[in-house]
Amino acid sequence: xxxxxxxxxxxxxxxxxxxxxxxxxxxxxxxxxxxxxxxxxxxxxxxxxxxxxxxxxxxxxxxxxxxxxxxxxxxxxxxxxxxxxxxxxxxxxxxxxxxxxxxxx
Numbered sequence: 622x623x624x625x626x627x628x629x630x631x632x633x634x635x636x637x638x639x640x641x642x643x644x645x646x647x648x649x650x651x652x653x654x655x656x657x658x659x660x661x662x663x664x665x666x667x668x669x670x671x672x673x674x675x676x677x678x679x680x681x682x683x684x685x686x687x688x689x690x691x692x693x694x695x696x697x698x699x700x701x702x703x704x705x706x707x708x709x710x711x712x713x714x715x716x717x718x719x720x721x722x723x724x725x726x
Contacts, residue, residue: 630679
């Protein structure tokens with residue numbers, strides 16, 4: 622299972638995904654994908670954001686609540702992966718916002 626780096630609209634690396642689990646750039650587990658789609662919830666089960674094409678990670682402003690998906694169990698610390706570089710600017714989709722610093726959640 623390879624790493625997928627996730628970026629904001631400015632092309633800055635903000636997270637990475639391994640399988641259905643999402644981690645901050647420092648390797649701290651911050652969320653997971655409990656459903657078979659692009660939505661990510663934080664470790665408490667609240668909506669965190671959605672992974673868009675081009676490995677972009679945004680928060681949909683008016684996302685309908687899907688209920689609490691439960692808890693998958695704690696994930697191990699993966700460590701800090703190598704820096705993926707700059708992804709380039711991408712227009713932010715209508716109705717979304719950048720997630721900001723995911724180290725603080």
